[in-house]
Amino acid sequence: MAKKILVTGASGWLGSALVEALLERGDAVVGTDLMVSPTIAAFAAGGANLTAVAADLGEWHQVMRLFEKHKPDAVIHAAAIVGVIQCADIPIKAQRVNVEGSINLFEAMRLHNVKRLVHVSTEETYGDFLSDVIDEDHPQKPLSIYGLTKLAAEHYGRVYSRDHGLECINVRTCWVYGPHLPRLRMPRTFVEAALRGEPFHQDDGGNLAVDQVYIDDTVQGVLLALDKDKHRYDAYNIATGVAPTLRDTADAVNRAIPGAKISVGDSGPYHHGGKVLSAVKGALDISRAKNELGYAPRYDLQRGIDSTIAATRARMNQSGF
Ligand SMILES: NC(=O)c1ccc[n+]([C@@H]2O[C@H](COP(=O)([O-])OP(=O)(O)OC[C@H]3O[C@@H](n4cnc5c(N)ncnc54)[C@H](O)[C@@H]3O)[C@@H](O)[C@H]2O)c1
CATH class of the missing domain: 3.90.25.10 (UDP-galactose 4-epimerase, domain 1)
Structure with a gap:
């Protein structure tokens, strides 16, 4: 059944690909980002079932307004300060967006009874790989500020899932290209x-x-995690193997x-x-x-x-x- 999905980071690279894939299969999308990109504006102008909203995830009131006004059924969380270098350059901003922005989402979901969120997470949360191929149970000891903030978002999601019945699922993808x-x-x-x-x-x-993952495969993995009825796990590696x-x-x-x-x-x-x-x-x-x-x-x-x-x-x- 078609649903209304809130996509954060909708103007970004993966976010806009996710919006396009959701629209193609008939879901309604609320796409939010700091600014509405030309790609997202063109989808909306072309009559797609898309509402584009400029909002800052770091601003609690703006996040709450998204849920109050648009009442999504589920969330794909792709907004972040992305990359090892980018986060190393602006660590406080990275914390504000990647961690506090995620907490704002979890809180708004709790208050609006929205259960499922798929977080686009990263192999950077693992730190040094201890073997050539690693599974989801590998220790998570990030060595970068980027990995650290993404791991914090994963763990906050875990706490909200345990304490408030949310279903926060982490898709750990690798170097997407x-x-x-x-x-x-x-x-x-x-x-x-x-x-x-x-x-x-x-x-x-x-x-x-x-592991280098073509963008369409990451999109496939995120949508499968979004659609699965009941999850036994809260994290999946989505890459090539x-x-x-x-x-x-x-x-x-x-x-x-x-x-x-x-x-x-x-x-x-x-x-x-x-x-x-x-x-x-x-x-x-x-x-x-x-x-x-x-x-x-x-x-x-x-x-x-x-x-x-x-x-x-x-x-x-x-x-x-
Ligand atoms: N590209 C990769 O190789 C890769 C690998 C693993 C995980 N990821 C994850 O995938 C997601 C998307 O990455 P991407 O490559 O599309 O990056 P991107 O930079 O293109 O997209 C991120 C989006 O987040 C938005 N954003 C930043 N701060 C915001 C704020 N305060 N409020 C609202 N929106 C804000 C940006 O404007 C941008 O459009 C991220 O969560 C990233 O950690 C990406």
């Missing part, structure tokens, strides 16, 4: 350089193995674009944005999501890179970039 990734990191940097016909070399991190190295990713771009010269050295461990040392990564075991949710990732690395290249090429041709 795909068309129009908003951050200047690989594979976007690799793909754009290759399409411009420029060589690109990154000095460090060539051997960093990390394998961890190509950054060098493998460069090779996938080189294979797809004739003449591309993308390389990654191994002068040292990977640093986010060239500045902040990465945690040890690996693959996420997705058995729980497969068994409990019926999750099945559709994109291996090469397919995801090919699809990203096609979309990036189209955008670059359009903008003359």
